Amino acid sequence: MITLQERVHAAPKPDDWQLDKLHQVFRVRRGHKNAGMKDDNLLSLSYGRIIQKDIETADGLLPENFEGYQIVEPGNIVLRLTDLQNDKRSLRQGLVTQRGIITSAYDAVEVQRDNDPRFWFYALLALDLAKHYYSLGGGVRQSVKFADFPNDWVYRPDLATQRQIADFLDRETARIDLLIEKKQRLVALLEEKLQSKLETAVIAEESKKVPLRRALINLEQGWSPDCETRPKEQDEWGVLKVGCVNSWSFSSAEHKALPINLVPRPALEVREGDLLMSRANSPELVGSAAIVHNAATRLMLCDKLYRLKLDTKLLSPSFALLALRSKAARMHYSLRSNGASASMQNISQETVRSLPVPLPSLRKQAEVVAKIERQIRYVSETTCAVNASIDRLKEYRSALITAAVTGQIDVQSYAESGTPDRRLDAIQEEMGA
Incomplete structure (x- = not known):
């Protein structure tokens, strides 16, 4: 048995x-x-x-x-x-x-x-x-x-042993959960500080704000073929999903494979350096944007994305991305978005065109971008290390629960040996976070 x-x-x-x-x-x-x-x-x-x-x-x-x-x-x-x-x-x-x-x-x-x-x-x-x-x-x-x-x-086990194991797990999982919560707060604080620096840099140029249409050459929307839901690396063509811009950095993995019976539209293929924005998304993500980098395959726009072609003599895509990420821009979308459901909102082309954006000199734009991108790299690297540490804590938590409830460890001797403290310390040292 x-x-x-x-x-x-x-x-x-x-x-x-x-x-x-x-x-x-x-x-x-x-x-x-x-x-x-x-x-x-x-x-x-x-x-x-x-x-x-x-x-x-x-x-x-x-x-x-x-x-x-x-x-x-x-x-x-x-x-x-x-x-x-x-x-x-x-x-x-x-x-x-x-x-x-x-x-x-x-x-x-x-x-x-x-x-x-x-x-x-x-x-x-x-x-x-x-x-x-x-x-x-x-x-x-x-x-x-x-x-x-x-x-x-x-x-x-008998009832007394069950209680002993439950007490042990209540105590140890609470310790692990507290560590995870502190690390998650640290990640949130890093994001808040980054946003604050971004706001300061963009707000410094408030006096030079103009409607985005002043620097737009074209605003293009993609299409929505009936695609499979999982990426296929062997397919030459794919169609981007709106999630490709959700984190304000481009993710080519967020795409669908193009079925063989559908003809690709090369005019909608994204290129290195394109600025993409989500047209239809959840309320907190609608209007999120990213610049295309390192696309792994030939990818087309979906109908939930806009591609913004800018007059780069007036506005660089990198500075425009910072302006799109600002709180003022998020408020602009929020007041003008609409949708059939509370979970999916849309922003019109006119909402994008009317968005006020700073338009300082290209030299000033480059200075601001360089400063904020240094902060973005620092936050990204630190967040990556902290999240890796969180993952290790979750793995340890799961392993500890399984070992305890299957009797693979004696929880009393395990606790008295100081092993939980050493394991947590090792995870901290290993991840440097």
Whole structure:
């Protein structure tokens, strides 16, 4: 007999842990509908945590009536085993810490007696981190239910050991999460400082602002053929996706392959040095822009992108990119964008043409660009190192959870040995962040 932990984690059963079927550990909660609105504490599963949500929000994704929601109690575990083929990044379970209501599209389970819900939350999280749920929804299946796999064998420690492991993981994951949060704040602070320097450099030229049409020769929009959704390196032609400009630097990987039966349009091929802007995007990204560098294949504009051809005797593409990135430009787009949904906004050609931009001398433009690009390189290099450190911390966190819930480490001796401190110190030193 092969247990679930052995199959997914290749982790053998510790000698003093016992065998059980999964349904002997968990029970799916049934008959706990919110009929008559017994409870209005709205809960939601977000990034592996159960959080409160405002039931009075105007969010259009919420129903008008919550009587069909299920009531959950502290210690329940909520699993979202839906949309398995399209969403392979979310964490799919959370531990309930307060009574409330949550959508009945999710499974809510409770542990049987002599089990600690925190331990089993971590055990299910280890399965999730190993991408086990996606194997259950293979083929055309987009979702499964917890009831689809209740007969799997699992091994488990006694209740005292479960609590010891849960206490250890609560403590150690909190330490790791705090480090990750600090590093994420550092990245955000670096971005804020960069934006502040950019604003200062652009605002210094406020008195020379003119509508962008003064320096525009042409404003061109791409097309939208019915392309496959994954890049194919062997294809000679591709069509850019709007995400190619989302980070204010060009990413040629953000493209779709051009099917053989569609004829390419060379006139829409992007060239080195082209300035591209997103025409249709999410509200926070609409109007984002980038200059084309190192395109790996022959790529055409899609209909969600504009190409701005500038009079380079008046305005350099590099300085124009800084102006497009300024807060004043973002406000200009925000006030004039429109869209069929809140998640997708559009900016018209006239909105782009009417955007006020500074127009100092080309010499002054070059000075500003050189100064800001030095800052951009520093922020980019530092952010890369910090993000690598964050990734290593996440890897260690996942490995620690898996090792603990499968009994591959004795958590008491592991903690007393000082190994967690040494591992965290080593990650810090290795990444220099």
